[in-house]
Amino acid sequence: MKMFQQFWNDENGFVVSTELVLIATVLVLGMIVGLTTLRDQVIAELADVAAAFSNSNQSYSFSGITGHSSSTSGSIFTDNLDFCDQDTITAGQDNHCINIIAAEAEG
Numbered sequence: 001m002k003m004f005q006q007f008w009n010d011e012n013g014f015v016v017s018t019e020l021v022l023i024a025t026v027l028v029l030g031m032i033v034g035l036t037t038l039r040d041q042v043i044a045e046l047a048d049v050a051a052a053f054s055n056s057n058q059s060y061s062f063s064g065i066t067g068h069s070s071s072t073s074g075s076i077f078t079d080n081l082d083f084c085d086q087d088t089i090t091a092g093q094d095n096h097c098i099n100i101i102a103a104e105a106e107g
Contacts, residue, residue, distance in 0.1 A: 061076040 058079040059077055061074065063074040065072050
């Protein structure tokens with residue numbers, strides 16, 4: 001009976017371990033949800049950066065300049081369509097470009 005009473009009053013470890021396992025489980029589940037959200041937002045931001053790069057136009061031009069005793073003619077450069085631009089992709093042709101697919105909201 002004395003040993004049973006000693007076990008009943010003993011609080012060294014079992015309750016603390018149970019509490020730590022519960023807290024660790026909640027923290028791990030919270031980290032999984034947070035890291036998943038972080039991953040989705042990083043992918044969305046990288047897709048925005050990729051879209052910005054693909055929509056950039058490298059064309060430039062400037063007209064002729066005339067000074068006091070000299071002048072220069074103008075110049076122009078037109079950005080040609082690349083193999084990835086939408087105007088050059090034809091039906092049946094392999095599209096080796098980056099496709100941006102928006103993630104659907106989980107609900």
